[in-house]
Amino acid sequence: MLKRCFEMFFLLGLVTLCLGCGKERVASPGPDMAAVRELREALGKESSSDEKVEEKAVGTGWASLKGQFVFTGTVGAPKALVVDKDMAVCSKDGMQLFEQSLVVDDSSNGLANVVIFLRKSSRVKNEKSAEKPVFDQKNCEFMTPVFAARVGQDIDVKNSDPIGHNTNISGSSFNQLIPAGDSTVFTPGRETGLPVSVTCNIHPWMKAYAVFREDGYVAVSSDTGTFEIPDLPAGEPLEFQVWHERATGRSGALNLDQPKLQWNSKGRFKITLKENEERDLGTLEIPADAISG
Amino acid sequence: MNNVIAYRSVTSTLVRTKTSNVLVVLCGICIPFVAAGCGQTPAASFRLNLVESSKQRLTSSQEQQVATILTALFGTPDEPLAPPEIGLDGAKLKLAAGPVRSDIVGRKNGLYREHCAHCHGVTGDGMGPTAAFLNPYPRDYRPGVFKFKSTERADKPTHDDLVMVLRNGLAGSSMPSFALLSDAKIEALAEYVKYLSIRGEVELSLMRAYFELDDEDQGVLPQSREFLFEEIIDPVSEMWAVADDAIIDVPDMPSGLDMVASIAKGKELFYGNKANCVKCHGVSGLGDGQANDYDDWNKVVFQAHKTVEGAAEQAGKASTWEMSAEERDEYRGELAWLDRFETVLDGNALRPRTIRPRNLRQGVYRGGMRPLDLYYRIHAGINGAPMPAAKGTVPPEEIWDIVNYIRSLPYDFNGTLGADRPMAARDRM
Numbered sequence: 001m002l003k004r005c006f007e008m009f010f011l012l013g014l015v016t017l018c019l020g021c022g023k024e025r026v027a028s029p030g031p032d033m034a035a036v037r038e039l040r041e042a043l044g045k046e047s048s049s050d051e052k053v054e055e056k057a058v059g060t061g062w063a064s065l066k067g068q069f070v071f072t073g074t075v076g077a078p079k080a081l082v083v084d085k086d087m088a089v090c091s092k093d094g095m096q097l098f099e100q101s102l103v104v105d106d107s108s109n110g111l112a113n114v115v116i117f118l119r120k121s122s123r124v125k126n127e128k129s130a131e132k133p134v135f136d137q138k139n140c141e142f143m144t145p146v147f148a149a150r151v152g153q154d155i156d157v158k159n160s161d162p163i164g165h166n167t168n169i170s171g172s173s174f175n176q177l178i179p180a181g182d183s184t185v186f187t188p189g190r191e192t193g194l195p196v197s198v199t200c201n202i203h204p205w206m207k208a209y210a211v212f213r214e215d216g217y218v219a220v221s222s223d224t225g226t227f228e229i230p231d232l233p234a235g236e237p238l239e240f241q242v243w244h245e246r247a248t249g250r251s252g253a254l255n256l257d258q259p260k261l262q263w264n265s266k267g268r269f270k271i272t273l274k275e276n277e278e279r280d281l282g283t284l285e286i287p288a289d290a291i292s293g
Numbered sequence: 294m295n296n297v298i299a300y301r302s303v304t305s306t307l308v309r310t311k312t313s314n315v316l317v318v319l320c321g322i323c324i325p326f327v328a329a330g331c332g333q334t335p336a337a338s339f340r341l342n343l344v345e346s347s348k349q350r351l352t353s354s355q356e357q358q359v360a361t362i363l364t365a366l367f368g369t370p371d372e373p374l375a376p377p378e379i380g381l382d383g384a385k386l387k388l389a390a391g392p393v394r395s396d397i398v399g400r401k402n403g404l405y406r407e408h409c410a411h412c413h414g415v416t417g418d419g420m421g422p423t424a425a426f427l428n429p430y431p432r433d434y435r436p437g438v439f440k441f442k443s444t445e446r447a448d449k450p451t452h453d454d455l456v457m458v459l460r461n462g463l464a465g466s467s468m469p470s471f472a473l474l475s476d477a478k479i480e481a482l483a484e485y486v487k488y489l490s491i492r493g494e495v496e497l498s499l500m501r502a503y504f505e506l507d508d509e510d511q512g513v514l515p516q517s518r519e520f521l522f523e524e525i526i527d528p529v530s531e532m533w534a535v536a537d538d539a540i541i542d543v544p545d546m547p548s549g550l551d552m553v554a555s556i557a558k559g560k561e562l563f564y565g566n567k568a569n570c571v572k573c574h575g576v577s578g579l580g581d582g583q584a585n586d587y588d589d590w591n592k593v594v595f596q597a598h599k600t601v602e603g604a605a606e607q608a609g610k611a612s613t614w615e616m617s618a619e620e621r622d623e624y625r626g627e628l629a630w631l632d633r634f635e636t637v638l639d640g641n642a643l644r645p646r647t648i649r650p651r652n653l654r655q656g657v658y659r660g661g662m663r664p665l666d667l668y669y670r671i672h673a674g675i676n677g678a679p680m681p682a683a684k685g686t687v688p689p690e691e692i693w694d695i696v697n698y699i700r701s702l703p704y705d706f707n708g709t710l711g712a713d714r715p716m717a718a719r720d721r722m
Contacts (some may be wrong), residue, residue: 025640026633028340029356031364039365043518085572119505164569166681170589173438173447175674175681179567184685189447190528193505201586201679202572239507248607250350251504264508292607 059235061275062125066228068281069221071111073288075104081205083140086163090140090203097205100145101245102291103223110225111286113146114254115195115209115243118217118232119268125231126216132156132185135210137165137178137200142208146195146245150216151188158183165203169210171196188212194243194251209245234275242267248292255290337370337392337406339363340416342435342493343641344597345500347634358514359499362521367492370406370415373485378522379530381488388478389485404478405485408471417489419590420643427467430643433590434486435493437529438677441660446673446682448539449532455483457661465657487533494529543668544689552697559691559698568671568687568695573650573679578702580652588648589677594638595645601634648679656703667696 078098083090090097103112128150136143138160149155159165159178168175171192176184192212200206211218219227232238247254253267261269261281273279346356368374373390375381393403401407406415412431414421419433432439441458442450459479462470471479502514502525514520562568563578575582587595608627616624651658660666660675671692674682683692 026343026637028338028343029353029360030338031360032357033364035361036365039361039516042516043365043521162566164566164572166569166679168679168681173676175446175679177567177569177674177681177683177686179569179686182567182686193501201681202569202583204583204586266504292603 058122059233059275061234062231063234063273063275063277063279064228064230065232065240065271065273065279065281066226068108068283069111069114069225069227069286070109070283071102071104071225071286071288071291072109073286073291075102076293078102083203083205085203086140089161089163092139095139097139097141100141103145105224108224110221110223111244112221112223112225113209113245114221114225114227115146115148115211115241116219116221116227116229117148117211117213117241118215118229119239119241121215121217121233121238122236123233124215124217125233128153128216134158135167135186135198136160137167137206140165140200140203140206142198142200142206145208146220147198147208147210148218148220149188149210149212151191151212151214153187153216155186155188156183157186165200165206168199168201169196170198175201194241194253195245211243232273234273234277237270237272239268239270242269244286244291246291248290254286256284256286258284337415339367339370339492340414340418340641342418342496342500343637344594345497347630347637348597348600349500349503350630351500351503352512355503355512355514359496362499362514362516363492363496366495366521366526367488373488375488376522376526379491379526380534381491382484385481385484386488388481404474404482408474409482409486412467417486417493420641425643428646429466429649430590430646431467433493434490435497436589436593436677437490437494437532438589439490440675440677441666441670442676443541443669444536444539444673445541445684446676449536451536451540452483452487455486456480459483461661463659464662465655465659491526491529491533495526498525498529541669541672543665543672546664546693546696547690550693550697555694555697556701557698559694559696559701562687562691562695563698568683568691570695574653575650578653580650582650583679584647584649586648586679587645588679591645591647594642597634597638597642598645601631601638604631650680653699653702654705664693664696664700667699668692671695 078100081097081099083097100113104110105112132154133147133149134156135147136158140161140163143160157167157176157178159180159182162180164177164179166175166177167186169186172186172188172190174186176186178184188210190212191214192210195209195211198208198210211220217229217232219229221227242254242256243252244254245252247267249255249265249267253265255265255267256263256269258269261271263269271279341356341360343356346359351359366374366376371391373386375383375386388402389405391403391406393401393407395401409421411421411423412427413419413434414424414431417434419431421431424431437449439450439454441463442448442454444450444454456479458468459471459474459482461472462468471482474482499514503512506512506514563570563574564576571582573583574580604627608624608631611624613621613624656662658666658670660670670680671687672682672684672689674680674684683695687695
């Protein structure tokens with residue numbers, strides 16, 4: 001009996017030895033201590049001067065940019081959403097909700113809901129408009145799958161359903177109950193890099209995206225894939241970011257083969273517009289492999 | 294004496310056979326190893342947020358740059374630094390930081406590691422050695438989001454909010470009360486939590502800033518004072534500085550309130566389309582209405598798992614056959630990234646868990662049981678959790694009605710109040 005115990009003990013010890021202590025973690029890369037000292041010194045020296053280097057506006061006048069995103073791949077049948085709550089409203093008269101992650105126009109193959117925005121602007125033509133854009137939800141669906149607005153602009157977050165919803169905009173700490181038929185105001189306080197997701201926690205299938213830009217130079221492609229951004233600063237290099245929910249690039253960056261526009265793997269392209277120019281990029285073809293299946 | 298005899302008989306039985314002989318020798322080799330453990334414990338160091346860095350696809354030199362900037366600004370767990378601009382008290386941090394030690398009789402340093410680090414981790418990432426065994430998981434301070442506070446949803450907690458959590462603990466979770474610690478110690482710990490949180494949020498901002506770089510920057514973040522402070526640190530530390538101004542203004546519960554009517558009104562709101570509490574807290578208030586959602590901390594890991602799965606599927610479809618040398622290199626890079634991300638999720642993150650809306654029949658409330666605490670929770674929702682804010686769409690007096698109804702639920706029988714409530718034990722006697 002004691003021998004058994006001893007053997008067991010030995011086996012246990014052997015197993016411990018083989019497994020080592022605890023789960024293997026990926027080691028965290030440490031700092032470069034020489035660089036740390038250098039940086040500390042540099043930060044200590046650099047006085048916090050009040051004079052900021054303003055970004056210089058080099059060009060004058062304004063121009064606009066437009067184009068059309070066209071999907072060249074084949075579009076599968078849209079996925080049906082699993083609706084298991086508030087059936088009386090959410091699947092009224094046998095209505096079925098579908099995922100809206102890839103909306104392609106039947107006749108033109110235009111891809112809707114592509115976001116395009118200017119990364120940095122040296123100057124802005126238009127002040128924030130006083131009108132409130134509406135972000136609505138009806139039949140347990142967000143009416144704007146991709147919503148764009150300007151930082152500091154009041155948005156009317158509305159609920160047109162006879163049931164309650166909540167609107168949860170990630171990254172903003174905005175998560176508000178919206179009673180049936182009611183509305184509330186959301187004012188984005190800071191810019192989003194890429195679009196952030198908007199959900200309703202009560203009805204988890206509801207999903208949309210929102211993008212907020214300081215200068216308002218942002219467009220979401222229409223049902224036919226067209227977009228237009230007016231009043232852009234002319235005479236200076238502009239860099240645009242392009243995004244789509246299902247793009248295969250990093251965090252949804254849309255990568256197109258457009259060497260003339262210096263389109264890169266982060267889904268960005270560069271262009272300089274002349275004063276009063278109305279540049280049309282024509283059709284921008286999106287191949288099947290740029291969108292995840 | 295008996296022991297010695299017993300010991301001898303054990304060894305004699307063991308050496309009786311040859312296999313046992315071998316066993317004894319092996320055992321002799323084995324035991325010292327097991328006893329000594331695996332090598333020396335390394336000095337405590339902050340761990341990088343590898344889930345975020347993997348998500349952002351940072352290269353190893355970029356990860357090192359983040360570690361370098363963070364160390365230059367915030368120091369190490371043994372010697373924390375706080376740039377004066379963020380307004381933290383260095384003396385308090387010193388008391389809380391470092392290994393547990395004492396230089397003056399009766400005064401102890403290293404409070405964080407003595408009381409907090411085993412659950413919240415040295416980095417404040419909520420991944421101390423005991424974390425995986427706790428439900429709910431300990432809070433990860435790094436996103437700078439705190440649930441139980443007196444401020445509006447998007448705002449930071451006040452210093453007093455943190456002190457209150459330390460003093461009272463969080464009922465229904467593993468967070469104990471530290472009421473036995475002196476005020477000075479609790480103050481020091483609250484300050485240190487702020488320090489870890491600001492550090493963690495700065496780390497997240499730095500990691501996300503790589504995506505925003507222009508081509509000319511060649512993947513290296515600028516290290517100027519202007520960039521580090523104005524773009525990265527100030528937006529975080531300012532939020533902490535203004536927390537006191539964001540305390541929710543709570544109107545008094547209407548005086549001379551008819552409690553029975555208020556509870557009935559609250560019930561109506563609970564089940565109605567206005568407050569909609571029933572959707573998550575369930576028809577019976579047991580917290581069983583909606584359990585397939587995630588809070589913000591778990592969602593990050595859950596979504597990372599989905600990203601890895603999706604990318605692996607995509608990578609599986611690719612055929613190396615048709616690739617040019619360049620594309621193949623890229624493809625290999627993708628596979629290496631995927632492989633590391635998977636290991637990170639396995640070893641450097643906790644398994645994501647779905648939410649548990651509060652069971653309102655138990656009368657246990659994490660953020661405190663005062664009517665005021667419940668008012669805060671309903672007014673502002675719970676930051677980081679799916680619980681939305683009722684502010685703005687539900688007027689204050691109705692929030693009070695809901696509070697009163699919630700407070701009646703643990704004493705409520707069969708969902709109806711009054712008549713069918715069971716007789717209290719002492720009345721039956």
